[in-house]
Amino acid sequence: MVMLQRFVFKRLRLFYSGNQEITKSLLTIFPAALLDGHRAAGHRAKSSLPDFKERTLIAVKPDGVQRHLVGQIIQRFEQRGFKLVGLKMLQVSEDLLSQHYCELRSKPFYPQLLHYMTSGPVVVMVWEGFKVVNTSRMMVGHTNPAEAKAGTVRGDFSFHISRNVVHASDSLEGAQREIQLWFENKELLTWDCCDQKLTCEEE
Numbered sequence: 001m002v003m004l005q006r007f008v009f010k011r012l013r014l015f016y017s018g019n020q021e022i023t024k025s026l027l028t029i030f031p032a033a034l035l036d037g038h039r040a041a042g043h044r045a046k047s048s049l050p051d052f053k054e055r056t057l058i059a060v061k062p063d064g065v066q067r068h069l070v071g072q073i074i075q076r077f078e079q080r081g082f083k084l085v086g087l088k089m090l091q092v093s094e095d096l097l098s099q100h101y102c103e104l105r106s107k108p109f110y111p112q113l114l115h116y117m118t119s120g121p122v123v124v125m126v127w128e129g130f131k132v133v134n135t136s137r138m139m140v141g142h143t144n145p146a147e148a149k150a151g152t153v154r155g156d157f158s159f160h161i162s163r164n165v166v167h168a169s170d171s172l173e174g175a176q177r178e179i180q181l182w183f184e185n186k187e188l189l190t191w192d193c194c195d196q197k198l199t200c201e202e203e
């Protein structure tokens with residue numbers, strides 16, 4: 001009911017937005033709580049705007065490319081409603097990879113990881129959307145596919161940690177660092193997707 005009232009109020013306000021007197025009288029008719037609700041919604045829209053612009057880096061690793069999984073992985077992010085803003089295929093250099101995995105250089109598995117990640121092309125992407133970093137991690141699943149849930153990328157397409165098909169940034173800061181590392185600004189597009197109004201409420 002309150003939603004309906006807000007909707008009617010918004011429409012009336014838009015309709016009379018050219019006439020300040022009528023708008024003022026409308027403001028006196030509508031209950032304060034409703035107006036507060038409207039203001040809160042306006043505030044929410046402003047403060048949450050960056051969430052909708054959140055970006056993350058997803059990479060299909062060499063095993064995923066070799067196994068023809070690129071399309072299926074892209075499809076999962078598309079059908080979830082996220083927006084693709086960058087995409088390319090490349091043969092990764094050891095230098096780029098050592099920067100990407102800088103925190104893992106001392107790990108015993110690092111040499112094998114380096115070898116595997118440079119063994120063939122990868123497809124790297126930037127996806128944009130509400131809470132995309134966390135949601136992508138959930139969609140990708142546990143680092144170790146043996147523990148990844150069915151329905152996740154790793155849980156559906158792999159069984160061993162040494163070949164886990166896909167990379168997803170693990171935090172907002174990590175995503176920003178990785179996107180800058182893998183992409184130049186000019187390779188990332190800002191564009192309006194026509195389904196934007198269908199995937200979340202527009203305030």
Ligand code: TYD
Pocket residue numbers: 104109113142143161162164167168170
């Ligand atoms: P990590 O950053 O810990 O995981 P994630 O990819 O889920 O963010 O590790 C990077 C990659 O290193 C991981 O995807 C697969 C590989 N790896 C191993 O081969 N063996 C291991 O024991 C671990 C922890 C990771």
